[in-house]
Amino acid sequence: MILLDRVTKSYSRRSGTALERISLHVEPKEFVIIVGQSGAGKSTLFKLLTREEKPTSGKIIVGGMDYEHLRDKDVPLLRRKIGVVFQDFKLLNNKTVYENVAFALEIAGISNNEIKHTVPKVLDLVGLKGKENNYPLELSGGERQRVAIARAIVRQPKILIADEPTGNLDPKHAWDVIKVLEKVNKYGTTVLLTTHNQEIVNALKRRVVTIADGHIVSDKAQGQYRAS
Ligand code: ADP
Numbered sequence: 001m002i003l004l005d006r007v008t009k010s011y012s013r014r015s016g017t018a019l020e021r022i023s024l025h026v027e028p029k030e031f032v033i034i035v036g037q038s039g040a041g042k043s044t045l046f047k048l049l050t051r052e053e054k055p056t057s058g059k060i061i062v063g064g065m066d067y068e069h070l071r072d073k074d075v076p077l078l079r080r081k082i083g084v085v086f087q088d089f090k091l092l093n094n095k096t097v098y099e100n101v102a103f104a105l106e107i108a109g110i111s112n113n114e115i116k117h118t119v120p121k122v123l124d125l126v127g128l129k130g131k132e133n134n135y136p137l138e139l140s141g142g143e144r145q146r147v148a149i150a151r152a153i154v155r156q157p158k159i160l161i162a163d164e165p166t167g168n169l170d171p172k173h174a175w176d177v178i179k180v181l182e183k184v185n186k187y188g189t190t191v192l193l194t195t196h197n198q199e200i201v202n203a204l205k206r207r208v209v210t211i212a213d214g215h216i217v218s219d220k221a222q223g224q225y226r227a228s
Contacts, residue, residue, distance in 0.1 A: 002026040002049065002159065002190070007058030009044050018044040020214045021058065028158065031182070031191045033201050035225050036211035042194045045211070046161050049192075050082055051075055063158055080108075083152030083160045083189075087167035089144045091136040091151075097123065098132040101150045108155060122150045125187075126180050142173025149180055159190045166197055174200065201225035 002024065009019040019041045026032055034042050047053040048060060051067065060067040063081050070078065091100050098119055105115045123129060126146040136144050145165055152160060162181055166174035178200055185191045195201060201208060201224070208223025209216055 001028055001061070001063065002192075003059070003061040004045075004048075005059040007048065007060060008056045009041075009048060009053065010056045011053075017214050019048075019055075019211075022211075022214070022216050024209065024216065024219075026190060026192070028190055029185070029188055031185045031204075031206045032193070033204065033206050033208045033223070033225075034192060034194045034211060035196070035201060035208060036194075040211040041214045042211055043163060046084070046163055046192070046194075049159075049161065050084060051078055080155055081158045083155070083157040085145065085148045085152050085160070085162045085165050087164040089136070089141075089148045091144060091147055093136050096133050096135055097128060097139070097147050100136070100147055101154050104151045104154050118154060122154045125153075125183065126150045127176070140173055141169045142176045145169065145173075145177045146180055149177070149184065153184055153189065157189065159192065160184055162191065162193045164194055164196070166195055166200065171199075178204070196227055198225050198227045 004022055004024045006021045006023055007019060008017060008021055010017045036042055044053065048055055049062060051070065062078065065074065065078055092103065095103060101119045101122060102115050105118065123132060126149050128143060128146055128150065131139065131143065136147065165177050169177065174197060181191050181193060205222045207221050208225055210218040
């Protein structure tokens, strides 16, 4: 469960308020699309959830962890609960598909046996069986994003944040990525997605939260979106 209660974030006095008293409640296993123009506050919301930024005021609770009482040593545990994918993939181009995903487990101290068991399963889930030995630059954008998703979910986070994952993709590859997000969601992961793609939002028929100028201005089940 994700709970934000009257959360405000100002980066500095000069920059004004990025988010102002926003309250949001997301149940486990929900699929929520967050829309809003550039500068509305979407990335700030994500950075608060991953604890890259701290709120100026207000309460944040994720998976039973109250951020107010979070100690530095709790942050890795929190980050384990939240996988993140970005518009620009952020893959390691000198590592193969397999190695990119395995690396997320290696740095977590997972045993080689478990890595060998887990990575192929996750690559299969995102539809990349047979691409294990390719390097990211040998793949299409859609495939690269699916590697990034595999890496983000390989430690089975409760929440997957996808920040404009289709922003660099043509429609066909964008849909391949969205289908994978739906599958990950079906297996029980909460998905928070931002996109400017009107067609995708309207076809998904999911909850749509609209942020404008640091405020939540609408929150609708099976919401629609008109990009302006
Ligand atoms: P979005 O993701 O919807 O484009 P952001 O959350 O990135 O919006 O930005 C919301 C507001 O916060 C904008 O006015 C932006 O300029 C400001 N902002 C974002 N990051 C910083 C930062 N590190 N320092 C100062 N202001 C920031």
